[in-house]
Amino acid sequence: MATILVIEDDARILKALERLFVAENFDFRTATDGADGLKLAASAAPDAVILDLMLPGLSGREICRTLKQSLPETPVIILSAISEVADKVLLLELGADDYVTKPFSPRELLARVQAAIRRSKRSRVRPTVAFGDVEVDFARMQATRRGSQVALTAHEFKLLRFFLDNPERVLTREELLNEVWGYNSYPSTRTVDNQILKLRQKLESNPAEPVHFCTVHGAGYRFIPAPQ
């Protein structure tokens, strides 16, 4: 199973995270300050690191930078109060792969960690995920197709992320509406079709005959990362 290292000084959060990740069969390691964290990261070789930006001793930013220098391929997920990441550019500078703001939902954190690990396993170089001739960088909210930039909107990204997190599975329109749009909004199912249409137009080689974003008539849609 995967190993995860959490660098965090709040005991409450540590305990909560332990419960969450142990339930998912992670090998769970912790450090309560930066120095410890860096040592453990070197010895335990975790598959991902969750890092609180607010720590005693070394600053979280410093730790992140150092981590990324010694273990560039290990994904780092930043845990922080909203105000601290008002500027996302900062996170990119730090080399972080993703971030979750406090207060956060357990599910979301888990999903992001798992996605980060998946991503890092697939391509050990950058925090990007690729399918077909498309490359997606979630940290930068950018996508490229055959090397050229494709602009995606916030919703399109959310939808794309959900597809990437649930490859091959048939996802019903309702499931997509619930998970991507949220439980409080009730757009018509036509909205989903339109959003799919956009993804196809932007990311498929031939939008008329989608290879990745496939229709399953009478059921919903299925994302297929690699055709064939």
Place this chain on the structure above:
Amino acid sequence: MATILVIEDDARILKALERLFVAENFDFRTATDGADGLKLAASAAPDAVILDLMLPGLSGREICRTLKQSLPETPVIILSAISEVADKVLLLELGADDYVTKPFSPRELLARVQAAIRRSKRSRVRPTVAFGDVEVDFARMQATRRGSQVALTAHEFKLLRFFLDNPERVLTREELLNEVWGYNSYPSTRTVDNQILKLRQKLESNPAEPVHFCTVHGAGYRFIPAPQ
């Protein structure tokens, strides 16, 4: 159908929830205090628990913690006033999987419960079923015969699933129409034959002499997973 346990002391809310979930064919169980709730959770093995944080007797938090210890697989959805969950970290600490704040929309609660059940099942259910030289993956809605892809429609999958759930048993056309097509539609029995025909053509080695989808003259059909 799925079983749901609601631990809640407000009779009005209980009644509302009962209407909601019974209409969706849930097996609906209730407890009005924590001790009862824990007992019922152990005996009824619900697929999900809805828990009010404000209860007489044991505190909701205590109940949640205990629930998660005894039944870590069972998703718990917290029901609470807004002020009680100002801090989502608290919920994480409790081990809850999701939460809804009062006043809540019935539809949202229902959606969240269903999503939670889906998620919990996704992680433990074996994804594929096999019979003869056929392999079926319901999550992906794909089937293969001797390793090669077979395209099945949504209805065909429904029918196939019902057969797989009721192997060896003779199923009358009426039974199939009710269970697979639903109680509201009344197609002729010829429709069933046609659907069976399709399954045979797609999944049988020799459709003319079916081995799995067998006719029981004068009665209906019987599914036989392993011939002989």
Place this chain on the structure above:
DNA sequence: ATTCGCTTGTCATCAGATTGTCAAAAGCGG
């Protein structure tokens, strides 16, 4: 064994449902 009556297999066709697509309206943030 043959025949008759009923049940089932099979096919082409058509109506209905589902989805793709577009343009206009409604939101939304700056």
Place this chain on the structure above:
DNA sequence: CCGCTTTTGACAATCTGATGACAAGCGAAT
């Protein structure tokens, strides 16, 4: 207020499932 994103509604294109006709198969009685 403007420009962009999202949603909606309408229509076309597509696919699916239901239907009915007819052939073939089965079982029982002759």
